[in-house]
Amino acid sequence: MDIVWISHPDNYRPATLQGIGAGAQERLDLFAEHGHTLRVVQSHLIVPGWAGGPRLWVGDEDLLDERRGFMVTGWTWDAAAATHISAISRAIRASSSVLLTDGILDPERLGSDKLAMYHFAGERGVPVLPTVSVPYGRHAGAALEQVTRHLDADGYVVKPREMARGFGVLKVDTIEQLSATVDLLTPGALGCVIQPYFANSGDLRVYVHRGEVIAGLLRKPAAGSYLANVSQGGSGSAMSVPSEIREHSERLARDLESPYLCIDWLLSDAGPVFNEWMTVSAAFENLPEPEKTRVSDALFATIADRLAAGE
Ligand SMILES: Nc1ncnc2c1ncn2[C@@H]1O[C@H](COP(=O)(O)OP(=O)(O)OP(=O)(O)O)[C@@H](O)[C@H]1O
Ligand SMILES: [Mg+2]
Numbered sequence: 001m002d003i004v005w006i007s008h009p010d011n012y013r014p015a016t017l018q019g020i021g022a023g024a025q026e027r028l029d030l031f032a033e034h035g036h037t038l039r040v041v042q043s044h045l046i047v048p049g050w051a052g053g054p055r056l057w058v059g060d061e062d063l064l065d066e067r068r069g070f071m072v073t074g075w076t077w078d079a080a081a082a083t084h085i086s087a088i089s090r091a092i093r094a095s096s097s098v099l100l101t102d103g104i105l106d107p108e109r110l111g112s113d114k115l116a117m118y119h120f121a122g123e124r125g126v127p128v129l130p131t132v133s134v135p136y137g138r139h140a141g142a143a144l145e146q147v148t149r150h151l152d153a154d155g156y157v158v159k160p161r162e163m164a165r166g167f168g169v170l171k172v173d174t175i176e177q178l179s180a181t182v183d184l185l186t187p188g189a190l191g192c193v194i195q196p197y198f199a200n201s202g203d204l205r206v207y208v209h210r211g212e213v214i215a216g217l218l219r220k221p222a223a224g225s226y227l228a229n230v231s232q233g234g235s236g237s238a239m240s241v242p243s244e245i246r247e248h249s250e251r252l253a254r255d256l257e258s259p260y261l262c263i264d265w266l267l268s269d270a271g272p273v274f275n276e277w278m279t280v281s282a283a284f285e286n287l288p289e290p291e292k293t294r295v296s297d298a299l300f301a302t303i304a305d306r307l308a309a310g311e
Contacts, residue, residue, distance in 0.1 A: 001037045001038065001039040001068065002036055002038075002068055002069060002307070003031060003036050003037070003038045003039075003068060003069040003070070003071065003100070003303075004038075004039050004040075004041055004063055004068055004069070004070050004071070005038060005039070005040045005041070005070075005071045005073075006040075006041050006042075006043050006046065006070060006071065006072045006073065006085075006088060007040055007041070007042055007043065007073050008042070008043045008044075008073045008075075008076050008081065008085065009042055010043075010044065010076070010078060010081060011073075011075075011076050011077065011078075011167075023285075026285050027285070028040075030296055030300070034300040034303075034304075036069075036303075041058060041063065043072075043073075043081070043084065043088060044081075044084075045058050046058055046063070046088055048084075048087040048088050048090075048091040049091075053095065054091040054092075054094040054095040055091065056088060056091050056092070064091065064092070064095045064097055067096045067097050067098075067311070068097045068098075069097070069098045069100045069303060069306070069307050070092045070097055070098065070099050070100060070101070071100050071101050071280065071281060072085065072088060072089050072092070072099065072101050073085075073101075073281070074086070074089060074101065074111065074112055074162075075112055075162050075163050075164050076163075077160065077163065077167065077168070077190050079189035079190075082162075096310075098306050098307055098309075098310075100279075100280050100303055100306060101279055101280055101281055102279065103258055103259065103260060103261075103279040103280060103302070103306065104256040104257065104258045104261065104277075104279060105255070105256045105257045105258070110256065111279075112162045113161055113162055114131075114159075114161050114162065114193060114276055115131060115133050115161055115193055117274075117276055117277060118131050118274070120252075120255075120256075121248075121252060121274045124251060124252070124255060126248045126251075126252065126274045127271060127272060127273045127274060128273060128274050129195045129196055129198055129273050130150050130151050130195070130196065131193050131194070131195050132146045132147050132150065132151060132193065132194045132195075133161065133191070133192075133193050134158075134182060134185055134191070134192045134193065134194065136189075136191075137186060137187075138186065140182050140183075140185050140186045141179070141182055141183075141186075143182055143194060144175070144178065144179055144182060147175070147178065147194055148175065151194065151195070151196050152196070153196030153197060154173075154196075154197070155171060155172065155173045155174075155196070155197035156171070156172050156173075156178050156194055156195065156196060156197055157169060157170065157171055157172075157194070157195050157196075157197050157198075158170045158172060158178070158181050158182075158185075158192055158193070158194050159192060159193060159195075160190050160191065160192050160193075161191040161192060161193050162191065163190075164278075165229055165231045165232070166227045166229035166231060166232040168190065168192070169227060171197055171226045178194065197226075198266050198268065198273055199268060200228075200266040200267055200268050201220070201267045201268060201269075202218045202219060202220040202221075202228055202266075202267050203218075203219045203220075203228035203229075203234075203264055203265070203266055203267075203275060204216055204217070204218050204219075204239060204241070204245065204264070204265045204266075204267055204272070205217040205218075205219065205262050205263070205264050205282065206241050206245060206246070206249045206262070206263045206264075206265065207260075207261075207262050207282075207284065207295050207298065208249050208250060208252075208253040208258070208260070208261045208262075208263065209259070209260050209295075209298035209301075209302070210259055210298075211250060211253060211254055212250065213241050213246045213249055213250060214291075214294055214295060214298055215238065215241075215284075215287060215291040215294055215295050216238065216239040216240060216241040216245075217236050217237070217238065217239070217284065217286060217287050217291075218236065218237050218238070218239035218267075219234045219235065219236050219286075220234055220235055220237075221233070221234050222234060222235070230283065230286050236286030236287065237288070238287055238288050238291045242272075244271070244272065245265050245272050248263075248272075248274070249261075249263045249265075252274075252277065256277075258279065259302050259305065259306075260279060260280060260298060260299060260302035261277055261278075261279060262277060262278045262279070262282035262284075263276075263277045264276050264277070264278075280299060280302065280303065284296065284299070
């Protein structure tokens, strides 16, 4: 095995997990076609540590006993699991192995936190929605005061700061519903943000490789729905990338020092807004040809470059 994919099955119900496993098979096959031997290890089986060097023990084995590539599914709704997974990621970063799911400047900060992404993108003149992060516990309600001050909107989206696959992305229409939603967040540990609902014609994923946009995947919600995620019933098709989005995307990839970056934009007649970015774990399987092969070639070239660097 030269690559280990550390997954976190506890995120899902068993039936959902089966579907995800089937969907991941295409990606696993691609790794094999590109000459990689890949092993999937569930995060709860791993014990991170130090014993003369960083260690990732699985029983009597150490996954860091030779130099490998790692992909880590870092997002979870479970705060205790998130702490465990960050110990795994930090052990890999401390070792001679490569954490392939990093691949950007300052991944601990900018890897998956949407608020941190908005700070970074907004500072660079990229259009970003006003966003309010919900404080914790009995202080959560303080978010509502800032929403009425800073988010001039007919409706709102409440979503986790660090999740994926459309998990917990909720559209609410009134301040009364928003207030009840914040009440429901009060006892939990899932950090969330509130944004205006941005009426959009789809979520465009732009793939940037070696500084240049190489493909665009437009995901549209199903009729009557608001989530564009293909895993939530949205549909995907190739789209040529408008020049404004191309320029912003290439600038972000450059400033993030990322050789391979997928950047999502919500589209509207009034212009796009930035939504989020992701590195090598972002889906591309829904692209038609020839874009799909172009993106997978770029992905595996990036993985090869990163494994070769520092060897
Ligand atoms: N502020 C918003 N206004 C309108 N729609 C939104 C907004 N934020 C998110 N959405 C919709 O919800 C979808 C999922 O939201 P988002 O991409 O932020 O979350 P995610 O769970 O990280 O998804 P992904 O799997 O793409 O990483 C988006 O693709 C978009 O269709
Ligand atoms: Mg998304």
